[in-house]
Amino acid sequence: MSLDEFGLIERIARRVPARADIVLGIGDDAALLQPSPEQQLAVTADTLNAGVHFPLETAAADLGWKALAVNLSDLAAMGATPVWCTLSLSLPEADAAWIDGFADGLFALADASGIALVGGDTTRGPLSVSITAMGRVPAAQALRRDGARPGDDVWISGCPGEAAGALRLWQQGRLDVRGVAADAGHERLRERLQRPTPRLALGRALRGLAHAAADVSDGLLADLGHIAARSGVAAVVQADAVPLSAALCGALGDAAAGDCALRGGDDYELCFTAAPARRAALQALAAHLALPLTRIGRIEAGEGVHCAGAPVAGPAHGYRHFAG
Amino acid sequence: MSLDEFGLIERIARRVPARADIVLGIGDDAALLQPSPEQQLAVTADTLNAGVHFPLETAAADLGWKALAVNLSDLAAMGATPVWCTLSLSLPEADAAWIDGFADGLFALADASGIALVGGDTTRGPLSVSITAMGRVPAAQALRRDGARPGDDVWISGCPGEAAGALRLWQQGRLDVRGVAADAGHERLRERLQRPTPRLALGRALRGLAHAAADVSDGLLADLGHIAARSGVAAVVQADAVPLSAALCGALGDAAAGDCALRGGDDYELCFTAAPARRAALQALAAHLALPLTRIGRIEAGEGVHCAGAPVAGPAHGYRHFAG
Incomplete structure (x- = not known):
């Protein structure tokens, strides 16, 4: 089964839960989000390319999980709580079964970690997944790389x-x-x-x-x-x-x-x-x-x-x- | 000239200006950002793949400009003011001249529009540019797609x-x-x-x-x-x-x-x-x-x-x- 871009987006968008901090989710030019007062935003972006970052034969569900996991790991390393993410998915061809498998893996981890997919796009191209993940962390409490001290x-x-x-x-x-x-x-x-x-x-x-x-x-x-x-x-x-x-x-x-x-x-x-x-x-x-x-x-x-x-x-x- | 990933990141990171709303920029697991109180966040993500979204012979500087422009256009359509963005850049090979040209185009528009690059990654793969752009907009003032009324x-x-x-x-x-x-x-x-x-x-x-x-x-x-x-x-x-x-x-x-x-x-x-x-x-x-x-x-x-x-x-x- 072949799907156009809007079909792919719809197939993913229907699995996104409604939440008070998401004023407007997938379907407009941009998502509208409500940041928490007093919290800073931790933002990270990581891409997985087929044959470079994962074996070509990787199952769609594993790829969906892992593409999110590598970004959540960066939020974890900052001490941040996951909030929102965007997904840019390039696919050689649109395949409903593959998309559903990918979404199964992605949303299993997204739902467990409390991160909501709020936007992104699906495009034709060599298989590649780019995710930008956003988390919140109280001001001055983030775990940074620059705080190590002699004696630690x-x-x-x-x-x-x-x-x-x-x-x-x-x-x-x-x-x-x-x-x-x-x-x-x-x-x-x-x-x-x-x-x-x-x-x-x-x-x-x-x-x-x-x-x-x-x-x-x-x-x-x-x-x-x-x-x-x-x-x-x-x-x-x-x-x-x-x-x-x-x-x-x-x-x-x-x-x-x-x-x-x-x-x-x-x-x-x-x-x-x-x-x-x-x-x-x-x-x-x-x-x-x-x-x-x-x-x-x-x-x-x-x-x-x-x-x-x-x-x-x-x-x-x-x-x-x-x-x- | 060939560059490893850290060299590429450094080449781009040195062109990012310091700003009060960026607590921590490129170089940690994630950027730390300070959202404006009373403002909502508009977030959009768009990818350009070589041969699909732009001719293969496109100049690096034009690609840098355009990859940001298509995202800024989504923020414009929401009535949002650009604030931060992440960049995921996949390249078949690391080439310093190409990267500098790409950065020339990207930062010409970034600096003119007030958006700051705060993170992302560079990876090996077919040429592809994914940007996630964030803007701010006063609560309830965003331009949405769902507000058209008969008679307009x-x-x-x-x-x-x-x-x-x-x-x-x-x-x-x-x-x-x-x-x-x-x-x-x-x-x-x-x-x-x-x-x-x-x-x-x-x-x-x-x-x-x-x-x-x-x-x-x-x-x-x-x-x-x-x-x-x-x-x-x-x-x-x-x-x-x-x-x-x-x-x-x-x-x-x-x-x-x-x-x-x-x-x-x-x-x-x-x-x-x-x-x-x-x-x-x-x-x-x-x-x-x-x-x-x-x-x-x-x-x-x-x-x-x-x-x-x-x-x-x-x-x-x-x-x-x-x-x-």
């Missing part, structure tokens, strides 16, 4: 590297990203690649606890490097303190698992810094959220990201980019 | 059809979209296609004067059809009242010119409805803005868009879509 601990949520591990399995021909994997460990990695969970509750809870935060979508060392650069400090990572999941080590071996955890991208955990006085509060938060939070290093005077502890396998030049 | 006049700004005319000339091999055309009339059409002027001052001035408005990016009859549908009324267009520029008629002849004006897309004039009591005020506004405003029809009870007056050349089925 460096923390990571969850077990980084699992999405990168799934991508390696797929590249090795050992994982079909479309269906449920028979191996439970492989399936865990596949879900982390295709259906990442943005750490929204963690981000909000870190307001007032963390000094700086970023998601690790570019890789743990790279994104910690952004925090160090913006804060004018150095970060020292204890490589053997970075938590590696049994699923990741089982699939790739310990050395490759460690490399994925430090350098792999496409993970949506939060890396953050906090004063040592916050350790008990953060461990209590981990228990409350049922999400591991692990101390993996410290912030020092200086610049760059440095690895201490057991060296991690992988090309040595991988470190050069992050050296101080 | 229908108005159009400027001379519609010139961009569509330029596209036809290009399709006929009679116009090079990259350079200044030797024929002054052709050059006027080329500028309208490549460097459209969003009618921002008109949109703001129409608050309180117009009952409904839309830009005519989908074509005059199509977008007037959206106003009629959303308002639950019929629109009757006096085809021979639609202003045709000498440049358009000279390039294509009167019949094709009329077809471009009624059905051509990619024009960024505003179509709006207003009570007959506003005629003098609107003519004064036209003089003040040095922008023609022309009465081309009326709103009636019923539904659909109907053409009266001299029939306009073109395939008859072009009307069917708009028939009541």
Whole structure:
């Protein structure tokens, strides 16, 4: 079945809930939104292109979920509460079943996270999804990258590297990203690649606890490097303190698992810094959220990201980019 | 010269001005923005894909201008004042000269219109530009599509059809979209296609004067059809009242010119409805803005868009879509 642009828009628009902060939703030249008084707006935009950011055979529902998840992860890293988003979807051809699948994935996460789709467009072109997400955060409470201070601990949520591990399995021909994997460990990695969970509750809870935060979508060392650069400090990572999941080590071996955890991208955990006085509060938060939070290093005077502890396998030049 | 993603972002970010309503600009997980109290937010998103929305040989600077212009036109049609935007740029390869040209065009219009680029991303992929633009508008003063009332006049700004005319000339091999055309009339059409002027001052001035408005990016009859549908009324267009520029008629002849004006897309004039009591005020506004405003029809009870007056050349089925 082929649909024109208005048909596609209608098919998506009918799934958008009515809400008091949306004065006018999809269907006019622009949406009209009512910002909360006293709140600042956090705004981020991320694009996923077929064959570049996701395997061509990715299921429509997984793509809908992930395209929103990567944007929500940026809001999480700011400590923001998701509010509205726009969607620009380019498709080689309009296909009703594909659109419905895409919308299933997108709205499953949108509804769960409280973000409302308020506009956008559908156009003909190579498969590509651009989302701009807006969140709200109380003034002066956002988690920024530039607040890390010497003496801070460096923390990571969850077990980084699992999405990168799934991508390696797929590249090795050992994982079909479309269906449920028979191996439970492989399936865990596949879900982390295709259906990442943005750490929204963690981000909000870190307001007032963390000094700086970023998601690790570019890789743990790279994104910690952004925090160090913006804060004018150095970060020292204890490589053997970075938590590696049994699923990741089982699939790739310990050395490759460690490399994925430090350098792999496409993970949506939060890396953050906090004063040592916050350790008990953060461990209590981990228990409350049922999400591991692990101390993996410290912030020092200086610049760059440095690895201490057991060296991690992988090309040595991988470190050069992050050296101080 | 090849640039990595961070190099591209830096090349664009350095051209963004500092402003009090931007708490934190490009360089963190998200931008932090301070909305105006008492104002609503108008938000729109539009994508331009190479070969679909613009000729492949389009100059980088023209593409930068136009990608922003089509979004600003949507804000104009809401009566909104531009404030912030995000940019998602997909490029087959990173090229510093191309990026600088693109930024020249984008920032020429951004700076002139007061919109600040606050975030986005650059990714590898087929050439595509997605912009989400945000504007502010006082509560309950936005120009919507659903406010047209029987008895209203229908108005159009400027001379519609010139961009569509330029596209036809290009399709006929009679116009090079990259350079200044030797024929002054052709050059006027080329500028309208490549460097459209969003009618921002008109949109703001129409608050309180117009009952409904839309830009005519989908074509005059199509977008007037959206106003009629959303308002639950019929629109009757006096085809021979639609202003045709000498440049358009000279390039294509009167019949094709009329077809471009009624059905051509990619024009960024505003179509709006207003009570007959506003005629003098609107003519004064036209003089003040040095922008023609022309009465081309009326709103009636019923539904659909109907053409009266001299029939306009073109395939008859072009009307069917708009028939009541």
